[in-house]
Amino acid sequence: MAKSSVKSNIRSRIPGKQALPYRNTQATCRSARPAIALDALDAHLGYFIRRAQIWVFGDFIRTLESIDVSPAQYSVLVVTGANRGLSQAELAATLGIERARLVRLLHRLEDRSLVQRLPSSADGRRHALRLTSQGRSLLARAKALAARHEKRLAEKLGDERHKMLLAALREF
Amino acid sequence: MAKSSVKSNIRSRIPGKQALPYRNTQATCRSARPAIALDALDAHLGYFIRRAQIWVFGDFIRTLESIDVSPAQYSVLVVTGANRGLSQAELAATLGIERARLVRLLHRLEDRSLVQRLPSSADGRRHALRLTSQGRSLLARAKALAARHEKRLAEKLGDERHKMLLAALREF
DNA sequence: GCATATTGTTGACCTTGACAACAATCGTCA
DNA sequence: TGACGATTGTTGTCAAGGTCAACAATATGC
Numbered sequence: 001m002a003k004s005s006v007k008s009n010i011r012s013r014i015p016g017k018q019a020l021p022y023r024n025t026q027a028t029c030r031s032a033r034p035a036i037a038l039d040a041l042d043a044h045l046g047y048f049i050r051r052a053q054i055w056v057f058g059d060f061i062r063t064l065e066s067i068d069v070s071p072a073q074y075s076v077l078v079v080t081g082a083n084r085g086l087s088q089a090e091l092a093a094t095l096g097i098e099r100a101r102l103v104r105l106l107h108r109l110e111d112r113s114l115v116q117r118l119p120s121s122a123d124g125r126r127h128a129l130r131l132t133s134q135g136r137s138l139l140a141r142a143k144a145l146a147a148r149h150e151k152r153l154a155e156k157l158g159d160e161r162h163k164m165l166l167a168a169l170r171e172f
Numbered sequence: 173m174a175k176s177s178v179k180s181n182i183r184s185r186i187p188g189k190q191a192l193p194y195r196n197t198q199a200t201c202r203s204a205r206p207a208i209a210l211d212a213l214d215a216h217l218g219y220f221i222r223r224a225q226i227w228v229f230g231d232f233i234r235t236l237e238s239i240d241v242s243p244a245q246y247s248v249l250v251v252t253g254a255n256r257g258l259s260q261a262e263l264a265a266t267l268g269i270e271r272a273r274l275v276r277l278l279h280r281l282e283d284r285s286l287v288q289r290l291p292s293s294a295d296g297r298r299h300a301l302r303l304t305s306q307g308r309s310l311l312a313r314a315k316a317l318a319a320r321h322e323k324r325l326a327e328k329l330g331d332e333r334h335k336m337l338l339a340a341l342r343e344f
Numbered sequence: 345g346c347a348t349a350t351t352g353t354t355g356a357c358c359t360t361g362a363c364a365a366c367a368a369t370c371g372t373c374a
Numbered sequence: 375t376g377a378c379g380a381t382t383g384t385t386g387t388c389a390a391g392g393t394c395a396a397c398a399a400t401a402t403g404c
Contacts, residue, residue, distance in 0.1 A: 038266070086208065096223060143212050156343065166215070169224045
């Protein structure tokens with residue numbers, strides 16, 4: 001309907017390129033006709049990293065959706081569980097997220113009684129973060145599901161390629 | 173200041189873990205004291221993909237910031253430039269973004285006179301996308317800058333690892 | 345004791361992604 | 375032919391995240 005092209009009525013007919021029925025909106029990017037050239041994109045790591053990120057996160061979210069744990073929440077729960085008494089600034093720094101963002105993440109986890117913010121006796125500014133018992137048991141289930149997700153990933157890629165990617169991406 | 177912990181005053185003193193001065197908020201994740209355990213996160217590809225994505229996109233954005241071209245805009249310009257007469261649905265599908273999102277991306281690129289939406293003579297619903305001459309010249313500069321970014325990436329990773337990553341991530 | 349830095353917090357703004365709805369158009373098939 | 379379903383571009387809305395600035399409480403260093 002072209003409601004916004006108030007500009008010109010130039011007819012441009014391009015010969016070789018027509019109406020290929022794309023159905024790779026989902027995750028099937030290895031679809032039918034190639035036809036459309038990625039050109040320079042094909043040499044950019046960033047482009048493929050982004051696509052991989054979307055795929056991996058999508059699978060992770062679907063896998064943990066029964067316990068309502070997002071990737072960000074999972075990372076908070078795991079690191080908090082493994083490092084008792086961590087401060088929010090430390091946690092934010094190791095996860096690579098902003099302090100401000102972590103505050104709101106913790107709000108929701110605290111509302112669900114999964115984490116506690118205890119006052120630090122040594123430093124009045126800090127909170128000592130801990131998992132509640134509910135938090136620990138949910139984390140256990142989350143880890144089990146996440147392991148299934150990771151196994152599926154390893155199967156998709158092949159074990160050696162999976163391990164290789166893990167090692168290479170650690171460079172960042 | 174713990175304004176929100178209206179809950180308890182339990183003092184919890186954890187011995188081994190204290191106030192390490194983190195300075196890896198930026199991109200230095202290979203920082204000083206390890207101290208904080210990633211635990212299960214250390215085996216998850218998704219975690220490292222996300223960190224890599226942030227790093228790579230950050231470098232890309234900084235590199236192209238002089239010409240004000242975001243990663244998404246770059247991908248639109250590249251694919252549009254390489255496939256004249258593409259429809260928006262086709263473009264969205266190959267880039268893996270929503271039609272709705274592409275509409276707003278194109279709005280801004282059209283406002284900057286970089287792309288044109290021409291009516292398709294064969295199908296009244298479709299737009300045939302084309303770069304303007306300004307779009308083509310900006311794309312040329314963008315490609316040059318993006319190549320510098322990619323070169324920096326290859327140097328950081330080593331050529332063989334860079335190539336390997338490119339190949340492995342294509343699986344998604 | 346005072347200046348400066350850090351910590352947790354809130355508020356505002358912007359970008360993305362995900363959906364739903366809609367008008368215009370096309371294709372198909374009775 | 376005409377009616378029905380599908381596709382295309384579009385808009386709106388909502389939630390999730392990232393960024394940035396401000397602020398009070400607290401700690402540290404001189």
